[in-house]
Every structure is written in C-alpha cells, then in structure tokens.
Amino acid sequence: DVKVTQSSRYLVKRTGEKVFLECVQDMDHENMFWYRQDPGLGLRLIYFSYDVKMKEKGDIPEGYSVSREKKERFSLILESASTNQTSMYLCASSSSDTDTQYFGPGTRLTVL
Amino acid sequence: EDQVTQSPEALRLQEGESSSLNCSYTVSGLRGLFWYRQDPGKGPEFLFTLYSAGEEKEKERLKATLTKKESFLHITAPKPEDSATYLCAVQASRTYKYIFGTGTRLKVLA
Numbered sequence: 001d002v003k004v005t006q007s008s009r010y011l012v013k014r015t016g017e018k019v020f021l022e023c024v025q026d027m028d029h030e031n032m033f034w035y036r037q038d039p040g041l042g043l044r045l046i047y048f049s050y051d052v053k054m055k056e057k058g059d060i061p062e063g064y065s066v067s068r069e070k071k072e073r074f075s076l077i078l079e080s081a082s083t084n085q086t087s088m089y090l091c092a093s094s095s096s097d098t099d100t101q102y103f104g105p106g107t108r109l110t111v112l
Numbered sequence: 113e114d115q116v117t118q119s120p121e122a123l124r125l126q127e128g129e130s131s132s133l134n135c136s137y138t139v140s141g142l143r144g145l146f147w148y149r150q151d152p153g154k155g156p157e158f159l160f161t162l163y164s165a166g167e168e169k170e171k172e173r174l175k176a177t178l179t180k181k182e183s184f185l186h187i188t189a190p191k192p193e194d195s196a197t198y199l200c201a202v203q204a205s206r207t208y209k210y211i212f213g214t215g216t217r218l219k220v221l222a
Contacts, residue, residue, distance in 0.1 A: 004155075031208065042214040043156075043199070050208055058209070090155050099144045099203055101210060103155035 003027070004104035006091055012110045019078040021107050023091030031094045032074035033101065034058075034066065036087040043090065049074055050096075081111045114139045118200050118213035125190055125220050133185040133216045135200030143205040145183050147176050150197045150215070159185075159198075190220045 007022035023032065033048040035058075045058030047066040055066050063085060067075045074093075078085055088108050092101040115138045125131055137145065144163050148156035160169045162178040169176050173194065175186040185198055197215040204211075 033210075040214065043201075043212040045209060048208055056208070088153075098161065100146060100158060100161045101201075102158055103148075106153070106155045108153070 004091060004093055004102050006089075006104040006107050008107050009105060010108050010110075012112065013078075013081050014112055015082060017081050017111075019081050019109065019111075021076040021078075021089055021091075021109070023074045023076070023093075023104055024072055025074075025093040025102070026072065027093065027095070027102070028071065029093035029102075030071075030096050032068065033092040033094075034064075034074065034076045035090045035092065036060070037090055037106075038087050046076065081109075083111050085109065086111045114202070114204055114211050116200055116202055116211050116213040118198075118216050120216060121214070122217040123219070125187075125218070127191055127220055127222050128189045130186070130188045130190070132187070133198055133218070135183040135185070135213055136181060137183070137200075137202045137211075138181075139202050139204045139211070141205030143203040145178055146201045146203070146210070147183070147185055148199040148201070150199055152197075156199055187218070190218075192220045192222050194218065195220045 004025045034046040035043045049055045049068045065077045091104040094101045117136045119134045147159040150156040160176040165180045197217045199215045201210045201212045
C-alpha cells in the first residue's frame with residue numbers, strides 16, 4: 001500500500017514564525033504536491049515537484065517555498081506565517097506511470 | 113479554461129437508497145479523471161482512476177463511469193459508513209496539474 005505521511009496532524013504557530021511542514025512517501029514516486037484546502041474553495045495547488053531538486057509553482061505559491069533534497073521527502077516552508085495561512089495542508093505523491101495521486105492525512109495549521 | 117464542477121453540493125439519502133453523483137469537466141485533452149473519498153479532518157482517500165470515455169470501475173457499493181464530458185459515481189444501496197465528501201479531479205494531458213471540484217457531501221441516514 002502507498003503510504004504518505006506528514007510530520008504533524010495539528011500545528012499552532014504565531015504570526016511571523018517560520019513554519020516547516022514535512023511530507024514523506026514510501027513508494028518511490030517521482031511527483032509530489034502540496035495543497036491547501038479551505039471550506040468552499042476546494043483543494044488549491046501551492047507547489048509541486050516532478051523530480052529531486054525540481055519545483056514548479058502552483059496556483060497560490062505566494063508566501064510559501066518548498067524543498068526537495070531527496071526523492072521521498074517534500075517540505076513546505078512558510079517563511080513568515082500569517083493568519084490567512086490558517087488552513088488544512090495536504091501533501092500528495094504520484095507515479096508518472098499512473099498519475100494517481102495519493103494523499104497524506106493532512107496538517108491542520110492555525111496561525112494566531 | 114480547465115474546470116471541474118460537481119453536483120449536487122450536498123446529498124442526503126436513506127440507507128439503501130441508491131443515487132449518483134455528477135462530475136462535469138472541461139479540459140483540453142484528458143489525461144485522467146480521479147475520484148476520492150474524504151472524511152472530516154482527514155486526507156482524501158483514493159477510489160478510482162478513469163482514463164477514457166466508456167471506462168467503468170467498481171468497488172463494493174461504488175461504481176464510476178466516464179464520458180467525454182462528465183463522470184458519475186453511482187452508489188448502490190448505501191450504508192451510513194458511506195457518508196463522506198466525494199471529490200472529483202481531472203488532469204489535463206499537457207500538464208502535471210490536477211483540477212479538483214469542490215466535492216459532494218453525502219450523508220446516509222440509518
């Protein structure tokens with residue numbers, strides 16, 4: 001079974017803090033994705049990566065950066081957290097063979 | 113513009129009352145259409161991938177079908193444990209990006 005894990009289920013941070021969210025997949029997938037999910041807006045793509053050290057901006061990259069130093073690990077960084085970044089963050093991975101995305105359990109981030 | 117629209121937004125069914133959820137899409141070259149189930153506070157759980165019109169897939173009480181403009185998720189004799197939000201997504205052939213609908217919230221009453 002595909003397994004995607006995320007470093008925290010719940011996280012509370014203060015405005016201005018630097019926040020790291022980590023995602024690890026165990027299926028040797030080439031592609032990894034970070035989304036945020038907000039009520040009424042659905043899933044919105046922040047960044048994705050199709051190879052180690054490669055990254056592409058999604059639809060809402062402002063205020064975020066990413067890092068992919070190893071194939072199995074994809075990190076999302078909030079350089080200076082703001083209250084409008086309070087959200088559910090979802091990581092996903094996929095193989096280029098099937099394109100099916102598998103999601104992690106999510107991190108509920110609250111920025112105070 | 114690539115777009116996915118799911119209907120209805122919410123659906124309440126009695127246990128055993130079969131129904132269908134709709135996912136209409138506009139995309140230039142479909143690479144794949146995906147159905148997910150999402151429980152509150154959790155990540156989406158993969159259900160089905162469909163690649164071409166006419167394709168059908170089944171799993172327990174769920175059956176997904178695909179035409180050139182829409183997909184249906186048929187739920188036969190649902191049970192309360194089928195209550196969840198069902199998400200549809202498409203991937204265009206020219207891009208790595210996936211476009212998600214906003215989901216159908218299904219509630220099955222005992």
